[in-house]
Amino acid sequence: MSTTTHxxxxxxxxxxxxxxxTREFDAPPAKVFRAHTDPELVARWLGPRGLEMSIDHYDCRTGGxxxxxxxxxxxxxxxxxxxxEVRPDELIVQTFTFEGEPDGVALEKLVLEDLGDGRTRLTSTSLVDSFAARDAFVASGMEVGVREGYERLDEVLAQG
Incomplete structure (x- = not known):
């Protein structure tokens, strides 16, 4: 099965x-949303290739x-x-903390936009407390993890 990488x-x-x-996916918002909220699916794509993921708990709902x-x-x-805040098929607002930097908390907002024809645009923002923290976050290699993770998400979405 071939997948398109955007x-x-x-x-x-x-x-x-x-x-x-910002990233587009060849899947409707409901499928992209489910891949972000179902722990079994999240474990299959989140992060770079070559890392194993285990989930202690994942309660993706407002207040979870x-x-x-x-x-x-x-x-x-x-x-x-x-x-x-979690709104099905359109929005997830969450905090994110890397335990190696426990004082650094990002506020993240993920918005899903229906582009029609079974396609979705995902726009994710991460707001941190300083420009130094933001620049360290970007310099940490997160780009590789994000790109590889979304390639893996393409594969998960193509599998249905």
């Missing part, structure tokens, strides 16, 4: 410490929370946060 745009805002990620760990050999990277 460009993943990652932009930094010059005025606020924000990273904006999550925690997961990515592993490669003896290395472990934990992440957690809270879901502040």
């Amino acid at each position: 460009e993943t745009r990652i932009d930094v805002d010059p005025d606020v410490p924000l990273v904006r990620i 929370s999550y925690r997961y760990v990515h592993r490669r050999g003896d290395e472990e990277y934990g992440f957690h946060g809270s879901f502040h």
Whole structure:
């Protein structure tokens, strides 16, 4: 089965410490939303290739929370946060904390836009507390994880 990979745009805002990620998918918003909210699907695509993911809990609803760990050999990277607003097929607002930097909390907003013809545009923003934190986030290699993760999401969506 072949999948189409679209460009993943990652932009930094010059005025606020924000990273904006924009990506189109060849799937309707309901499928893209489900891939972000169903823990079994999330574990199949989130993050770069070569990392194993285990989910401690993933309650994607307004007021819910999550925690997961990515592993490669003896290395472990934990992440957690809270879901502040979840609207089916259109919006997820959450916090995001990398446990290696426990004081750094990002406020993330994911918006799904129906482009018609079974296609969706995802726009994700991550707002952090300083330009230094934003620049460190971007310099951390997150770009590789985001791009590979969305390529993996294309594969999950193509499988139905």
